[in-house]
Amino acid sequence: MTNKEIEKKLESKNVKPTAMRTLVYKTLVDSGKALSLADLEIQFEKVERSTIFRALKSFEDNFMVHPVDDGSGSVKYAVCDDDCTCNIHDLHVHFYCTRCGRTRCMKELPIPEMKLPAGYTYRKAQFIISGVCPRCD
């Protein structure tokens, strides 16, 4: 994805495309996997943790990325589909490879509906499967 495209994308989501945000979002898109704050921090030494943190938050608030808590100790972020509103119907399984630490969206596996016992209200869900990915097998 070109920088121009990234900027258009940010604008379409009402996030002003600053240099830092463009950089962070582009890195997420290009990586093709979910990245943590620490992952991003390593990739561009010069940028402040808090700046990346705030960029991620603004992406999250505007349904551009969704958080994935894969149990690795730090929350990772994956890019959403264009039309995502991060509600129940956009939710999908995530796969965490315990060998390489990669976390990937499995958009082909939507989170199955669950009939909760009476009195429980369903807001959101996380379904993480861990194991070994094809690269590591």
Add this chain to the structure above:
Amino acid sequence: MTNKEIEKKLESKNVKPTAMRTLVYKTLVDSGKALSLADLEIQFEKVERSTIFRALKSFEDNFMVHPVDDGSGSVKYAVCDDDCTCNIHDLHVHFYCTRCGRTRCMKELPIPEMKLPAGYTYRKAQFIISGVCPRCD
């Protein structure tokens, strides 16, 4: 559950029933919900964080409790069934109430099998549903 019963339980799992371990395990059983290290620390001021931490680890290693990462920021621990070996067939959904912060095993909801794409190996899974529980509704 009486202390005697707790002790028998620990012994049956090859964990020496020290005073601290008995106390921690009893608290978990009696609470009827998943508790974090911090939760336990608060309940008995006098006991060291690291002691509780190590107790939890030995329970986990011996399939007496299973960790639940509900996204609240700290891992919680819930007591396993007697015959649990913490494998795929023992896994169930957990419910996290965003109002009261309570996390509960939903043993009536086993985690559904998912057909992973070729090349992926399934080891374990976490399926957390968050929302509002009956007490808070």
Add this chain to the structure above:
DNA sequence: TATTTAATGCAACACTGTTGCAAAGTTTAA
């Protein structure tokens, strides 16, 4: 251009989880 508003960097902080090591307690073997 001057003023207002927004983004960034810096520094500090709270909290979680984890470990090495010494002290206290328990088990075992002489």
Add this chain to the structure above:
DNA sequence: TTAAACTTTGCAACAGTGTTGCATTAAATA
């Protein structure tokens, strides 16, 4: 029963993650 060996606990320190207030810099607007 006493000494030696082993286990558990407490203490203290530490690394990592996430988060915030505030000053500085950059961008937008009047």
